Amino acid sequence: MAYKDMREFLARLESLGQLKRVATPLKAGRGDNELQALMRHLATTNGPGLILENLEDYNTPSIPVIFNPFGTRERTALTLETHDPLEAKHKHTAILTDRARWHEPNIVDRSQAPCKDVVIQSKDISLDKQLPHLWLGKEGSSYITGGVVVTRDPETGARNVGWYRMTQLWECLHPTGGSYSEERQKKQLSVFAFWNPPMNHIGLHLAKAAAMGKPLEIAIACQCDPAVHVAAGTAVPFGLDEFAFAGGLRGSPVDLVKCESVDLEVPATAEFVIEGVFNLPVQEETIGWHSNSVGYYDKLQIFPVFDVTAITHRKDPLWYATIEMMPPFDHNYLALLPVEGELLSDLQRKIPEVNDVVVTPNMTYIVQLKVDGATKPHPEFGKFVLHAVWGAAGRWGRTAKLVIVVGPDVDPYDLTAVEWAIGSRVQPWSDTIINRSGQAMVLDPSAVKGPQGFPMTSEQMGIDATIKIPERFTDFAEVSQADPADVAKIAEKLRDVLG
Numbered sequence: 001m002a003y004k005d006m007r008e009f010l011a012r013l014e015s016l017g018q019l020k021r022v023a024t025p026l027k028a029g030r031g032d033n034e035l036q037a038l039m040r041h042l043a044t045t046n047g048p049g050l051i052l053e054n055l056e057d058y059n060t061p062s063i064p065v066i067f068n069p070f071g072t073r074e075r076t077a078l079t080l081e082t083h084d085p086l087e088a089k090h091k092h093t094a095i096l097t098d099r100a101r102w103h104e105p106n107i108v109d110r111s112q113a114p115c116k117d118v119v120i121q122s123k124d125i126s127l128d129k130q131l132p133h134l135w136l137g138k139e140g141s142s143y144i145t146g147g148v149v150v151t152r153d154p155e156t157g158a159r160n161v162g163w164y165r166m167t168q169l170w171e172c173l174h175p176t177g178g179s180y181s182e183e184r185q186k187k188q189l190s191v192f193a194f195w196n197p198p199m200n201h202i203g204l205h206l207a208k209a210a211a212m213g214k215p216l217e218i219a220i221a222c223q224c225d226p227a228v229h230v231a232a233g234t235a236v237p238f239g240l241d242e243f244a245f246a247g248g249l250r251g252s253p254v255d256l257v258k259c260e261s262v263d264l265e266v267p268a269t270a271e272f273v274i275e276g277v278f279n280l281p282v283q284e285e286t287i288g289w290h291s292n293s294v295g296y297y298d299k300l301q302i303f304p305v306f307d308v309t310a311i312t313h314r315k316d317p318l319w320y321a322t323i324e325m326m327p328p329f330d331h332n333y334l335a336l337l338p339v340e341g342e343l344l345s346d347l348q349r350k351i352p353e354v355n356d357v358v359v360t361p362n363m364t365y366i367v368q369l370k371v372d373g374a375t376k377p378h379p380e381f382g383k384f385v386l387h388a389v390w391g392a393a394g395r396w397g398r399t400a401k402l403v404i405v406v407g408p409d410v411d412p413y414d415l416t417a418v419e420w421a422i423g424s425r426v427q428p429w430s431d432t433i434i435n436r437s438g439q440a441m442v443l444d445p446s447a448v449k450g451p452q453g454f455p456m457t458s459e460q461m462g463i464d465a466t467i468k469i470p471e472r473f474t475d476f477a478e479v480s481q482a483d484p485a486d487v488a489k490i491a492e493k494l495r496d497v498l499g
Contacts, residue, residue, distance in 0.1 A: 002081070002225070002227065002250035002251050002252050003081075003225050003226060003227070003250070004225065004269055005114075005224065005225050005269035005270075005271075006066070006223045006224060006225065006226065006269075006271065006318065006320075007318070008225075009069070009078070009079065009225070009226045010049070010051070010066065010069065010318075012078060013048075013049050013069060013075065013078070016078075017048070018048050018049055018075060019048055019049040019050070019051065019069070020048050020049070020050055020051070021050070021051045021053060022050050022051065022052050022053060022054070023053050023054050024054060025054045025055075025056055026038065026052060026054065026055055026056065027055075027056050027057060028055040028056060028057055028058045028134035028135060028136075029056065029057025029058075029134075029135060030057075030135040030140075030142075030171065030173070031135070031138075032057070033057075033134070033135050033136060033137070035067070035134070035135075035136045035137075035321070035323065036136045036137035036291075036323050036325060038050075038067070039067075039068065039136070039322070039323055039325070039329055039330060040325070040329075042068045042071055042330070043068075043071060043328045043329050043330070043332075046071070046072050047068065047071065048068070048071075049066070049067065049068045049069035049070075049071065049075065050066075050067040050068055051064050051065070051066060051067070051318075052064060052065040052067050055134060057134075058132070058133070058134050059128065059129070059132065059133045060129075060131075060132040060133075060319070062316075063132050063317055063318065063319050064318055064319070065132070065134065065318075065319050065320070065321050066146075066223065066318055066319065066320040066321070067320075067321060067322070067330070068322075068330040069320075069330070070226075070330055070331045070332075070333060070334035071328075071329075071330045071331075071332075071333070072333065073085040073333045075333075076088065076333040076334045076336075076337050079226035079227060079229070079230055079334065079337075080092065080227065080230065080249060080337075085333075085337075086356070088337060089337060089340050089341050089344065089356075091249070092230070092234075092249065092337060092338065092340075092341035093341045093344045093345040093348070094345075095245070095248040095249055096234065096236075096245065096341055096342065096345050097345045097349065098248075099240075099244075099248075101248045102244040102245055102247055102248040103244060103247025103248055103250075103251075103252060103253040103254075104241075104244050104247065104253060105241070105243040105244065105247060105253050105254045105255070105256045105265070106253040106254070106255050106256065107255075107256055107257070107258070107265065108255045108256070108257055108268050109257075110257055110258070112255070112257075112268060113255075113257035113268035113269075114268065114269055114314045114315075115221070115257065115266065115267070115268055115269065115270045115271070115272070115273050115312050115313065115314055116257065116268075116312050117312075117313065117314045117315040118312060118313050118314070118315065119260060119310070119311075119312045120310060120311040120312070121260070121261075121310055122261060122308075122309045122310055125186065125187055125308050125309075125310075125311065126186045127168065127169075127170050127185065127186050127187065127188075127189070127308060128170045128171075128185065128186055130311050131144070131168065131170075131272070131274070131311070132319040132321075133168060133170060133171065134321055136291070136321065136322075136323035137291050137297075137323055137325065138289055138291070138297060139289055139290060139291055139297075139323070140172055140173035140174075140175060140287070140288050140289045140290070141167045141168055141169070141172040141173070141287060141290070142168045142170070142171070142172070143165050143166065143167060143168065143290070144165065144166035144167075144168060144189070144220070144222065144274075145165055145320060145321060145322045145323075145331075146222045146223045146229075146319070146320030146321075146322075147163070147164065147165075147166055147220040147221065147222045147274070148161060148162075148163055148220065148221045148222070148224050148228055148229060148232045148266075148267070148270075149161070149162050149163070149164045149191065149202060149218065149219070149220050149232075150218070150219045150220075150221065150264050150265070150266060151202050151205045151206075151216060151217065151218050151219075151264075152205070152217070152263075152264065153204075153205055153208065153239070154205065154208050154209040154212055154214050154216060155208055155212070156239065158239045158240075158241070159241050159242075159243070159264075159265075160201040160202060160205060160238075160242070161228075161231065161232045161241070161242035161243055161246075162200065162201055162202055162232050162233075162242070163229055163232040163233045164191055164192045164193065164200070164202060165191075165192045165290075166189045166190065166191050166192070166220065166274075167189065167190040167191075167192075167285075167287045167290075167303065168189060169184055169185045169188060169189070169190065169285070169305075170185045170186065171185070172185070172287065173289075174286065175286060175287065175288030175289060175299055175300045176286060176300065178286070180285070184285075184305070187307055187308055188283075188305045188306065188307055188308065189274070189276065189305065189306060189308060190285050190287055190303045190304065190305045190306075191218070191220075191303060191304065191305075191306065192303055193206050193303060193304050194442060194454065195207045195210075195282075195304060197456070199442060199454075199456070200395070201238055202218075204238065206278060206282065206304060209278065210280065210281070210282050213280060214280070215277050215278055215279050215280055216277070216278040217262035217263060217264055217275075217276070217277050217278075218262070218264075218275070218276050218277070218278065218306055219259050219262055219264040219265075219266050219273060219274070219275050219276075220272075220273065220274040220275075220276075221266040221267050221270035221272075221273050222270060222271055222272035222273070222274070222319070222320065223270060223271035223272065223317075223318055223319070223320050224267045224269065224270045224271075225246075225250065225254070225267065225269065226334075227246045227249040227250040227254075228242075228243070228246045228254060228267055229334065230246070230249060230334065230337060230338060231243070231245045231246035231249060231338075232246075233334070233335055233337075233338045234338035234341065234342055235338070235342050235394035235395040235396060237393070237394075243256065243267075254267055255267065255268040255269065256268060259273065259275050259310070260275060260309075260310040260312060261275045261309040261310040262275045262276070262277065262309065262310075270314075271313060271314050271317045271318050271319070271320075272311065272312070272313040272314075272317055272319070273310075273311065273312045273313070274308060274310075274311055275308070275309050275310040275311070275312075276306040276307055276308045276309050277306055277307050277309055278304060278305075278306045279306075279307060282304050283304065283305045284302050284303065284304050284305065285302070285303065285304075285305045286300060286301070286302050287300075287301055287302075287303060288300045288301055291323050291324050291325050292324050292443040293324040293327070293329075293332070293335070293443055294362075294363070294441070294443045294444060294445060295325055295326030295327060295362075296443075296445045298443070298445075298454075301454065302451075327360075327361030327362050328361040329361075332361045333361075336359045336361070339359050339396045340357045340358060340359050342392075342393075342394040342396055342397075343357045343359075343365070343389065343392055343394065343396060343397045344356065344357040346392040346393045346394060346397065347367065347385070347388055347389070347392065350388060351384075351385060351388060352370075353369050353370050353371050353376075353377065353381075354367060354368075354369060354370070354385065355368045355369060355370045355408060356368040356412055357412075358412040358413055360415065363400075363401065363402075363441060364402045364403075364404065365389060365397075365400040365402065365403040365404070366403075366404045366405075366406060366412040366418055367385055367389065367403065367404070367405045367406070367412075368406050368407070368408065368410065368412040369381075369382075369385070369405065369406070369407055369408060369466065370408055371407070371408065372407025372408060372409070372466050372467050373407070373466070373467035373469040373476055374469045374470070376466065376469075379470055379471050380464075380471060381466065382405040382431075382464030382465070382466040383433060383462070383464050385405045385464075386403050386405060386433055386462030386463075386464060387433075387462075389403050389462070390403075390435065390438065390460065390462075398438065398439045399438070399439050399440065399441040399442075399458070400438075400460065401438070401441060401444065401458060401459075401460050401461070402460070402461050402462075402463075403460070403461075403462045403463070404418060404421075404422065404462075404463045404465055405462070405463070405464050405465060405466055406418060406421050406465045406466065407421070407465075407466050407467060409479060409481075410465070418465070421465040422463060422465050425465050425466065425467055425468070426463055426464070426465050430472075431463065431464045431465070431468070432461060432462065432463050432464070433461070433462040433464075434459065434460070434461055435459065435460040435461075435462070436459050437457065438457065438458045438459060438460035439456070439457065439458065440454075440455035440456055440457055440458035441458065442454040442455065442456075444458060447459075
């Protein structure tokens with residue numbers, strides 16, 4: 001049964017012993033905080049999700065903070081109502097490719113929308129008091145990390161829903177020694193919209209609006225039903241509605257409600273909703289430091305800002321906070337599930353021999369085939385698959401910096417097994433492809449950066465770790481490995497001895 005909201009998902013985690021409430025005081029101030037260290041500890045121990053109830057140097061102490069709810073592949077699978085990560089991926093893939101299973105969202109009256117419990121109009125906006133601020137690591141800003149962002153194409157009216165990060169300017173350290181006026185700190189936010197040139201869907205909307213001489217409205221729904229977050233993190237084809245895809249994932253329509261100050265709709269059960277407008281000419285702001293998903297601090301980036309025109313929230317709301325850093329970290333696996341599902345669905349439509357796609361926390365793409373050696377459909381099949389990854393639909397495959405193709409006897413979740421396949425089935429010159437004209441993953445610190453502080457092009461490497469029959473051999477040495485069924489039997493036989 002679909003989760004009604006984030007609270008039902010948290011209750012499910014708590015019932016499974018996967019969510020704990022923490023009353024211990026924890027520091028959350030700028031330059032003196034403990035939350036990055038806590039995130040690392042939880043990531044290295046497969047620790048539970050937390051509700052942090054006693055944060056110091058935190059401007060809204062009555063609002064508990066959700067921390068690490070998505071920190072394992074198993075908890076990520078639970079967002080799609082299964083315990084099995086592979087089953088969750090297959091569900092995501094099947095629904096993404098079958099629009100007959102999508103459900104158009106349902107518009108409800110504001111009386112049925114908990115996100116309207118408290119309404120703050122434009123004249124009363126003061127972001128220093130009305131949005132939670134807490135800091136992690138050396139980040140210069142308190143970032144909004146749980147926001148599902150809604151905009152409309154100014155030309156077609158088609159809705160886009162993405163999961164983007166927002167920068168709060170309140171008490172933000174300017175990365176070049178400048179400052180933000182008090183008025184801007186209290187009234188404006190910056191959003192990670194790559195718009196000049198456009199590199200994501202909100203960026204396309206903003207670029208179109210600027211070219212047409214029109215303002216662009218925006219709404220951010222914070223802490224929604226997790227299926228909405230999964231859908232928002234998926235590269236659904238431009239022009240299609242992620243809320244409809246979310247309805248497919250949850251098996252029923254997403255309830256939406258009209259916003260107060262902009263002509264947009266948001267999930268009715270969100271914890272917070274922030275409404276705003278990008279006015280013309282589009283204003284940009286320099287922000288930093290920002291800790292990114294590759295594991296480095298971005299010292300300086302330039303992003304557009306918008307005026308906040310209304311805030312609504314639930315009674316006794318919850319907030320979500322995380323930090324991206326050297327992987328893994330919370331929402332790492334939740335972010336990877338759509339990447340894996342998107343690429344798997346595209347490859348399997350064209351290449352039925354593809355069995356699975358696994359993307360590691362460090363963004364290494366591993367494609368597992370159902371065939372290998374003499375059963376491959378043609379010579380150099382592994383290289384054919386490598387090119388298919390870089391030519392896949394969606395936004396992720398084309399940015400894959402390192403891709404490895406393995407056969408069915410290599411567990412793609414086991415990096416030791418993948419390393420074994422590379423070491424015993426790959427000749428470095430003959431079995432690799434170097435692509436010098438790939439699209440960059442925008443946070444890669446090793447690629448040359450453009451004027452907005454992020455790279456656009458990157459070199460890429462593909463490794464064909466399949467058995468080279470018929471390319472090089474007519475037969476290949478038999479693998480020496482215990483049968484998994486026999487391993488399970490011996491483990492059961494010695495369970496009392498080995499524990």
